[in-house]
Amino acid sequence: NEIRGEKIMIEAMKDVDGVLILAGDHEAMEIEGRIRYIGQISRKEVNELYGNAIVGLCILKPIENYYYSQPIKVYEYMAAGIPYICSDFPGWRKLAEESSAGICVDPENMIEIRKTIKSLLNDRSCAQEMGRNGRKYIMSKCNWTNEEKKLTDLYKSI
Numbered sequence: 302n303e304i305r306g307e308k309i310m311i312e313a314m315k316d317v318d319g320v321l322i323l324a325g326d327h328e329a330m331e332i333e334g335r336i337r338y339i340g341q342i343s344r345k346e347v348n349e350l351y352g353n354a355i356v357g358l359c360i361l362k363p364i365e366n367y368y369y370s371q372p373i374k375v376y377e378y379m380a381a382g383i384p385y386i387c388s389d390f391p392g393w394r395k396l397a398e399e400s401s402a403g404i405c406v407d408p409e410n411m412i413e414i415r416k417t418i419k420s421l422l423n424d425r426s427c428a429q430e431m432g433r434n435g436r437k438y439i440m441s442k443c444n445w446t447n448e449e450k451k452l453t454d455l456y457k458s459i
Contacts, residue, residue: 379435402435
């Protein structure tokens with residue numbers, strides 16, 4: 302929807318040689334050949350979509366609730382080995398820097414967003430390296446072995 306960056310991402314695709322695929326609560330349709338709404342899809346279809354993606358977008362509007370959120374979509378992109386472009390919010394910037402898998406942009410600066418999308422589409426080796434960095438980050442930091450210790454420590458403290 303709009304506050305989750307739909308219009309931002311659609312506007313960003315103008316003058317970009319690529320296709321934006323949006324899944325979710327929309328009817329399947331195509332707009333101008335560069336924007337495709339594919340409707341709700343299964344987990345298997347999400348994985349297939351990620352397997353063909355070059356870059357993931359998570360550009361949400363600057364709303365206070367999002368500043369401190371943890372964008373699951375970004376973690377999914379990293380797990381799939383996809384570099385991502387996201388809104389420049391404090392926690393998101395920290396994750397992008399720690400993982401070396403994402404680039405933060407001002408969600409209200411269309412020129413910056415478009416330029417960043419183009420740079421990753423045009424520099425596939427950089428995009429692939431960022432994707433590998435994200436996958437490595439997920440495998441080393443976001444796994445049950447690490448979380449198990451935190452959970453058992455919490456139980457012990459109660």
